[in-house]
Amino acid sequence: MTGPLDAGDLLGGRYRVLNYHAEGGMQYVYAAIDELTRRKVALKTPKNNSASKRFKRSAIVAARVNHPNVAKTLDYLVEDERRFLIEEFIEGADLAKSLLGQVNFLDPYLCARVFHHVAKGVAAAHHVGVVHRDLKPTNIMIGGGYNLTELKVTDFGVAKLAGDVIDEANAGGEQTLLLSATAVGALPYMAPEAIEAPRTITTKADIWSVGAMIFHLSTGVEPFGTGLLAVNKILAAVPAELPQFVTRNPQFHPLAAQVIDLAKSCMKRNPDERPSADELVRSCGELCYSSSLREVGTVKRVQDHKQWGFIRSDNGDVFFHANCVFGAAGLSAGDKVLFSKHEVGGNAAPRAYPVLKLTK
Structure with missing residues (x-):
């Protein structure tokens, strides 16, 4: 095994490659299925021999850490003189x-x-x-x-x-x-x-x-x-x-x-x-921050010298005020935005806060 992996390749007798997923400066990352547990995993392999020297140490050190905010190391193996690190897969x-x-x-x-x-x-x-x-x-x-x-x-x-x-x-x-x-x-x-x-x-x-x-x-x-x-x-x-x-x-x-x-x-x-x-x-x-869900929408219109307007979203129009927009520039009709929606009751439109302009 000397080149990139192919879908269907089996490693360690249990990890079946599903597809290429991504790559970093020193490693390729594949999505694979653990045929023993039926769990989807991330399979990492170094791009070159120099990078290979990192992998065993990475497995040993990372395996010591067990926390929801740390990607869990599941396995490490060597096959055909090539090293593989198995981690939990993050969608x-x-x-x-x-x-x-x-x-x-x-x-x-x-x-x-x-x-x-x-x-x-x-x-x-x-x-x-x-x-x-x-x-x-x-x-x-x-x-x-x-x-x-x-x-x-x-x-x-x-x-x-x-x-x-x-x-x-x-x-x-x-x-x-x-x-x-x-x-x-x-x-x-x-x-x-x-x-x-x-x-x-x-x-x-x-x-x-x-x-x-x-x-x-x-x-x-x-x-x-x-x-x-x-x-x-x-x-x-x-x-x-x-x-x-x-x-x-x-x-x-x-x-x-x-x-x-x-x-x-x-x-x-x-x-x-x-x-x-x-x-x-x-x-x-101790920071007072919100975990409200975010939505993506498009500014429908702005009024009163861009002081307020409405955002069109999949769930209807949402009102926003310029003071609720984080950033240096004001919003214009057609801008794509990220926002949290808050219901205010009655017949009033929901309010958007915070609002962040998307660049793409």
Whole structure:
């Protein structure tokens, strides 16, 4: 077995390949059926020999973590000198594709929910001494799209056990930065100590990465830029200025400010000043965010200098006010939007809040 798998291939005497599903910088991902349990699983296999060195460690480390917000590792096998990692299958896509695929940023309610669940998954890993070291949007899997029916941290390929020293030269990939064959992580989410002293990083490096991701989701801006130019900014630990729209609207300001402040607390230059994952979970649990279902609709019309209007949805027209729209620009007829609907009773149309303009 030397090339990509084909539908119908049987691995380990039990995993039947259904179809190609996706790929990352270093691995192919297939959907398969476990013929023993009849469970659908994700079957991952490295693209090259260098990536193969990650897989056994990934299986050993990830198998220690058992939590609803972490993709569960089910099995590991070697067949015809090729390695395979079996994980639970998540019906959805990674955070970058599923949530940022149609918007440049998320409203504070969605950000708070993502923050809370990611923190729970990271805390579960830290409880068993696992440092992920490569947290980024493509390593967060989302089910249910903007309704977030599932959120799971995945891909522990460059993870380590707290206190372990591993061969950094054999870790990483196209989406993972290696500086002098030592620093491991993904810009723009890498902690300063992951650049300066990667062999001794602790769980606090993961906390930095979580904060950097949430800052990005909240603002549409990578906190320290992208590429190698971000390194000096990361080492200085001074994130980018907030776009005015993030906290300008009084409807969103309280929660947006809390989410941003919490994200910034994760990006303190001194790791000891950052919250622990458990503290982060508790703080996120105190955020007042809604879990209302989201719908997609089209702006039907706007009136009174774009101060209010109606959204056409599959379930009828929904009223919106400009103050309920999160973002810098107003809405126009024909714009596609994401919104939550709230019934107000009587003959009045339901109200939309929050409303987020879709870019695609």
